[in-house]
Amino acid sequence: MNKPKYGGKNRMIGFDFIEKEMMKLKEISILEIGSLRFPDSWDGHGCATLFFAWLVNNHPKAKFVTVDIDPKCIDNAVKATNKLGISNNVKFITADAIDLFKGKNVIEKLDCVYLDGWDYFPNSQSEKKHFELFKLVDEYIKVGGYLLIDDMYSPTSGKGELIIPNVLESKRYIMVIHGYMVVLKKIKE
Numbered sequence: 001m002n003k004p005k006y007g008g009k010n011r012m013i014g015f016d017f018i019e020k021e022m023m024k025l026k027e028i029s030i031l032e033i034g035s036l037r038f039p040d041s042w043d044g045h046g047c048a049t050l051f052f053a054w055l056v057n058n059h060p061k062a063k064f065v066t067v068d069i070d071p072k073c074i075d076n077a078v079k080a081t082n083k084l085g086i087s088n089n090v091k092f093i094t095a096d097a098i099d100l101f102k103g104k105n106v107i108e109k110l111d112c113v114y115l116d117g118w119d120y121f122p123n124s125q126s127e128k129k130h131f132e133l134f135k136l137v138d139e140y141i142k143v144g145g146y147l148l149i150d151d152m153y154s155p156t157s158g159k160g161e162l163i164i165p166n167v168l169e170s171k172r173y174i175m176v177i178h179g180y181m182v183v184l185k186k187i188k189e
């Protein structure tokens, strides 16, 4: 299938960048937290799951794992990717992401991690949950790999508001794209 128009302007810059970076690699492994909520959505919710599924189906040696606590979202992701013919190389996991990775279920190094779980709203604890999860998966992100965080409503408010200052201050990641969807590159362990 042709390259989709995904995620509106807010995310397109980041996805275009990641597509180019991933296509340079001989093998890629991508993890997404929070899967397709609305079926067939290339724009906004759902765009990332379909984008990554499309990407790994257009790469000779790629894997994509998407995790969601809600079986309906996983079912949507399975059906939508099947319908578009992009479900090869995709693994769908229904689980609480923190429980899953506390159990050390990440088994290989990752080139790209996309954090888009717990919805962010006042007192939601979303930023705390994302930070807790990040600390579990960080060790699996390759040096040179990318961390993407969706829904940054401002530089200091959104799903990554605890992660971003932490990784920048420690000088282990650099900010590559600072928009509604943030792209960070890991530069050292």
Ligand SMILES: C[S@@+](CC[C@H](N)C(=O)[O-])C[C@H]1O[C@@H](n2cnc3c(N)ncnc32)[C@H](O)[C@@H]1O
Binding pocket: 032, 033, 034, 035, 036, 037, 044, 045, 046, 047, 048, 049, 050, 067, 068, 069, 070, 073, 095, 096, 097, 098, 116, 117, 118, 119
């Ligand atoms: C914004 S949606 C994800 C959209 C998707 N990333 C996309 O763009 O294609 C957020 C998802 O996070 C999931 N979620 C919430 N808490 C979670 C948890 N503890 N573990 C895994 N997924 C969770 C929700 O069920 C919801 O489907």
